[in-house]
Amino acid sequence: MKGFVLGGVSSGVGKTVATLAITQALSDAGYEVQPAKAGSDFIDPSHHEAIAGRPSRTLDLWLCGEGGLGRNYHRGEGDVCVVEGVMGLYDGDGSSTAMVAEALSLPVVLVVDAKAGMESVAATALGFREYADAIGREVDVAGIVAQRAHGGRHEAGIREALPDDLAYFGRIPPNDDLEIPDRHLGLEMGGEAALPREALREAAETLEAERLAAVARDPPESAAKGSRAAVNPLSTEPRIAIASDVAFAFRYPATIERFRERGEVVTFSPVAGEEVPDCDAVYLPGGYPELHAAELESSGTLSELADLASDGLPVLGECGGLMAMSESLTTAAGDRYEMAGILPADVTMHDRYQALDHVELEAVNGTLTATAGERIRGHEFHYSSADVDDDARFAFETVRGSGIDGDHDGLTEYDSLGTYVHVHAESGAFDRFLESITSSASDNR
The missing domain is CATH 3.40.50.880 (Class I glutamine amidotransferase (GATase) domain)
Structure with missing residues (x-):
């Protein structure tokens, strides 16, 4: 199953909304989407399941180990796996989004808050791509989704400022209906505060679903065939x-x-x-x-x-x-x-x-x-x-x-x-x- 990772420039940039809108866009384009979460969270996956209609997979190197990461990924079902990141792309010493993307050799689509920027959005994305080389990580930042971006001149300015090797995958327009209520531990659960389908479909129309599907790729064979540690046979079925x-x-x-x-x-x-x-x-x-x-x-x-x-x-x-x-x-x-x-x-x-x-x-x-x-x-x-x-x-x-x-x-x-x-x-x-x-x-x- 091919996939890509949605990495954020920081916490609070709108990764969950972007994940849900992209899931909707791919679904509307005829793709079966397998959602996943690059982290230990329980709440974001509940929103994934509400839109994708199937449970979200947990992809966390600390919790699962590299073999378990591959096994969990490949237990998913669908045409495209959309992996929502945790915090900012490089944040976290136990299992950052970048570490998960690198372990599975999946490309990264960077979610950038474009509310108050155009050329600076491109500069931010370029910096995130170049930083991987600076720290010796094999992280492929393939392009961006512009969060809270308007159309017209705003969108055109962002697109034109991007280098040729950073793709533009579309935007999430500002919309109060695309806000998930939160409380302690994070957002409210998907069953309690699922985003309106109409608002998600409106956002999906400003995303380039076919381009997103095309950037997805398969993890290497080694990630697919990691063997689980042997377990003792049970004498009876509990x-x-x-x-x-x-x-x-x-x-x-x-x-x-x-x-x-x-x-x-x-x-x-x-x-x-x-x-x-x-x-x-x-x-x-x-x-x-x-x-x-x-x-x-x-x-x-x-x-x-x-x-x-x-x-x-x-x-x-x-x-x-x-x-x-x-x-x-x-x-x-x-x-x-x-x-x-x-x-x-x-x-x-x-x-x-x-x-x-x-x-x-x-x-x-x-x-x-x-x-x-x-x-x-x-x-x-x-x-x-x-x-x-x-x-x-x-x-x-x-x-x-x-x-x-x-x-x-x-x-x-x-x-x-x-x-x-x-x-x-x-x-x-x-x-x-x-x-x-x-x-x-x-x-x-």
């Missing part, structure tokens, strides 16, 4: 219950795929008060439990989950899942709600983020997602902090990142584990999770 609703929506498609490859997946909604399905383990993904704390407190599902955990049912929670597994959750407004009480911690929301980084953890002892001494990589981004009991037990020491207390992550109680870190299936953590619960699967049913 059944995993996954919380899936507006409070627990941050999960990578690859994670669900891995669960389905090696077991059976069932879902339930804690916000709606649904019972926990008969299962061998529970996975609570991240999300926004703080926005639905009142419903979670009154639903009864968390209380049931606590009883099951105390009886030995393994529960794995990531970030929002950790928050729901704690004793209580206090919102930024000061309202306190009772949570499951599986883990000895009280969680408080803040107005500013408390951690944002790629993370590396080392297991102190064997736990649900790692063997003793094993290291796993992931990422953290949260506005909450956890006040833990003095006798709390941690599963991991932080090699990189903040974790729960600056030095540790992974609160553990009974056979359950809650972390601030989100991990990808390519980390091996979910294979360890499946392996660790299989031996007792028949006892839990």
Whole structure:
């Protein structure tokens, strides 16, 4: 599958809107688009899926490794893969957009804010292309999309100023309807604030879809054939219950795929008060439990989950899942709600983020997602902090990142584990999770 990367000159330049408009333009031209995100984000991919109609792939070198990057790319389906970048093109030491583009040998289409410039837009693009040579990276900046650019003389001035070897792929006109509302952690989810199709189609008309499709190219054969690390065969097929609703929506498609490859997946909604399905383990993904704390407190599902955990049912929670597994959750407004009480911690929301980084953890002892001494990589981004009991037990020491207390992550109680870190299936953590619960699967049913 051919593809290209949309890199921005900075954060906030409008990469997500450009990605959605380009997806619409290519779709209107008859191409099947596979969206992807060069980064660990959950929110932008939800907007990709709302427009493309298929899940967005996660392409992050830190989370997946180079082999996993290629495997995730090639598990996509479609004619053209449109990869939205993260931050500015060269920003990020763990997995920048430029690093992803280089690893997959994909060309970069640079999104430049043209609201207050013409010739300077070309100068910016030229600088981004030449910078790759200056730092020794093989990054092919093929051309630009002019964000917030008017037509007529404005567009003509930008096009004419570009050197011959930098293509002009069109513009995104200024339009208030092309603004996605945001909140803490980023934009609102695609299911909550999808952009109007009419506005996207209007923007698509000012993009050169055929030229964009033509610049796309296939990653090299080596990226297509990376082999996944061998996993232990399972003696039985475990059944995993996954919380899936507006409070627990941050999960990578690859994670669900891995669960389905090696077991059976069932879902339930804690916000709606649904019972926990008969299962061998529970996975609570991240999300926004703080926005639905009142419903979670009154639903009864968390209380049931606590009883099951105390009886030995393994529960794995990531970030929002950790928050729901704690004793209580206090919102930024000061309202306190009772949570499951599986883990000895009280969680408080803040107005500013408390951690944002790629993370590396080392297991102190064997736990649900790692063997003793094993290291796993992931990422953290949260506005909450956890006040833990003095006798709390941690599963991991932080090699990189903040974790729960600056030095540790992974609160553990009974056979359950809650972390601030989100991990990808390519980390091996979910294979360890499946392996660790299989031996007792028949006892839990």
